[in-house]
Amino acid sequence: MLPPTMDSKIYGAVYIFMLFIAFMNVNALQSTQISSNSVLVALLDSHYTELSELVEKALLLQTLEQAVTHHNITIFAPNNEALERQMDPEFKRFLLEPRNLKSLQNLILYHIIPGRVGSHNWPGDGDAVVHHSTLCVGESDNRLPIMKMNSGEKVVGGVAKVVRPDDVIRPDGLIHGIERLLVPQSVQEDFNRRRNLGSISAVLPEGAPVVDPRTHRLRKPAGPAPAGSPPALPVYDAMAPGPSLAPAPAPGPGGAHRHFDGESQVKDFIHTLLHYGGYNELADILVNLTSLATEMGKLVSEGYVLTVLAPNDEAMAKLTTDQLSDPGAPEQIMYYHLIPEYQTEESMYNSVRRFGKVQYDTLRLPHKMVAEEADGSVKFGQQEESAYLIDPDIYTDGRISVQGIDGVLFPTTVIPSSETKVSPPVAPKVVTKQRRGMFFFGKKVL
Ligand SMILES: *[C@@H]1O[C@H](CO)[C@@H](O)[C@H](O)[C@H]1NC(C)=O
Numbered sequence: 001m002l003p004p005t006m007d008s009k010i011y012g013a014v015y016i017f018m019l020f021i022a023f024m025n026v027n028a029l030q031s032t033q034i035s036s037n038s039v040l041v042a043l044l045d046s047h048y049t050e051l052s053e054l055v056e057k058a059l060l061l062q063t064l065e066q067a068v069t070h071h072n073i074t075i076f077a078p079n080n081e082a083l084e085r086q087m088d089p090e091f092k093r094f095l096l097e098p099r100n101l102k103s104l105q106n107l108i109l110y111h112i113i114p115g116r117v118g119s120h121n122w123p124g125d126g127d128a129v130v131h132h133s134t135l136c137v138g139e140s141d142n143r144l145p146i147m148k149m150n151s152g153e154k155v156v157g158g159v160a161k162v163v164r165p166d167d168v169i170r171p172d173g174l175i176h177g178i179e180r181l182l183v184p185q186s187v188q189e190d191f192n193r194r195r196n197l198g199s200i201s202a203v204l205p206e207g208a209p210v211v212d213p214r215t216h217r218l219r220k221p222a223g224p225a226p227a228g229s230p231p232a233l234p235v236y237d238a239m240a241p242g243p244s245l246a247p248a249p250a251p252g253p254g255g256a257h258r259h260f261d262g263e264s265q266v267k268d269f270i271h272t273l274l275h276y277g278g279y280n281e282l283a284d285i286l287v288n289l290t291s292l293a294t295e296m297g298k299l300v301s302e303g304y305v306l307t308v309l310a311p312n313d314e315a316m317a318k319l320t321t322d323q324l325s326d327p328g329a330p331e332q333i334m335y336y337h338l339i340p341e342y343q344t345e346e347s348m349y350n351s352v353r354r355f356g357k358v359q360y361d362t363l364r365l366p367h368k369m370v371a372e373e374a375d376g377s378v379k380f381g382q383q384e385e386s387a388y389l390i391d392p393d394i395y396t397d398g399r400i401s402v403q404g405i406d407g408v409l410f411p412t413t414v415i416p417s418s419e420t421k422v423s424p425p426v427a428p429k430v431v432t433k434q435r436r437g438m439f440f441f442g443k444k445v446l
């Protein structure tokens with residue numbers, strides 16, 4: 001028998017140990033960095049605002065964040081109409097009661113398939129119904145049937161028409177817009193039990209689809225991309241090789257489709273920078289490094305979008321000669337400040353606020369840019385090598401976005417990625433980590 005003091009000491013130690021474990025878990029979760037290009041980030045920024053709100057209320061963000069680090073997801077997103085007007089208010093109240101959190105979670109997870117099912121993976125006319133397991137593991141039969149009606153309409157869960165197939169496409173998943181909520185059996189039962197009125201239902205799945213025992217194979221090739229949709233190739237494939245490599249191949253006949261006048265958009269934003277004031281160094285570099293401006297113009301012409309993190313003059317003045325003397329160094333520095341996505345101050349702030357840390361691809365492969373929320377703003381980079389977003393939305397035209405920052409950023413760590421991406425088009429000649437502000441350069445630096 002242990003003396004009582006000993007006893008409580010042991011409990012104390014166990015308690016501290018438990019706290020430690022809890023702390024480690026929190027850290028483990030926080031250290032996942034979601035890609036800004038994730039379908040999850042896109043969902044929260046999409047017009048599926050009611051669904052996004054439910055996902056947040058269901059406390060599912062971390063679960064889904066983990067999911068997309070391991071596999072693609074396909075989200076069947078009920079549109080706002082379905083969640084606002086068409087849903088039984090009593091059912092909605094039920095879902096939002098804290099004690100029914102599990103039901104809300106199951107309901108949402110029932111709309112998500114742990115895999116990539118694009119509209120071209122859909123069964124064809126008259127093909128068999130295909131069943132996909134969902135993330136709703138709480139459901140005894142969690143398989144969601146997808147099928148195509150004779151009318152040509154795509155239907156999911158036996159009842160919900162897909163009104164916006166492939167509405168959002170991202171590297172780690174996609175979103176199909178559907179016109180009604182899917183209610184898994186268990187949630188329906190919970191709801192009925194709660195209000196003790198077994199005969200009344202919320203939004204019921206009806207008429208389970210009949211399984212056609214024929215082969216399940218997709219027949220239709222993917223249709224032509226809708227106008228204005230993003231280019232099919234990743235941006236890196238469209239980029240000219242860097243200055244250290246072979247010269248860019250001459251554009252082939254009938255090569256790129258030119259949807260946009262990227263060159264004049266680039267000129268336009270450089271002028272805007274000049275008029276804005278405080279960004280003359282950067283504007284100069286862009287004017288002088290014609291290859292860079294040309295490259296940007298070409299990418300935009302081909303349908304790619306860009307976010308430019310623009311260091312202000314004070315930040316540029318702190319660059320050292322060492323940092324700039326290597327051949328191609330200014331280009332390398334600039335490429336690291338180009339994100340191949342269209343982000344505004346609001347969209348970036350929303351992402352970092354929701355996810356803590358977000359990782360952006362840059363045109364300087366394979367280096368990523370990490371961003372987090374700090375002091376009510378977005379902070380890029382890590383530790384002392386960081387810069388705040390100080391001048392939001394200097395230029396935003398829907399394809400090019402320019403955000404003013406107060407530091408020049410350098411890649412510090414290459415985030416290891418399990419999936420091997422396109423090999424870097426530029427030799428990763430890293431401008432070694434330098435402390436800023438050691439050698440001041442009062443004047444022009446180039
Ligand atoms: C998602 O799907 C794409 C295309 O099939 C694939 O290249 C990628 O590796 C997948 N991502 C994950 C995290 O499995």
Ligand SMILES: *[C@@H]1O[C@H](CO)[C@@H](O)[C@H](O)[C@H]1NC(C)=O
Pocket residue numbers: 281284285288444445446
């Ligand atoms: C750009 O080129 C002009 C003319 O050659 C030169 O005077 C200026 O210093 C250059 N600016 C930068 C930032 O390289």
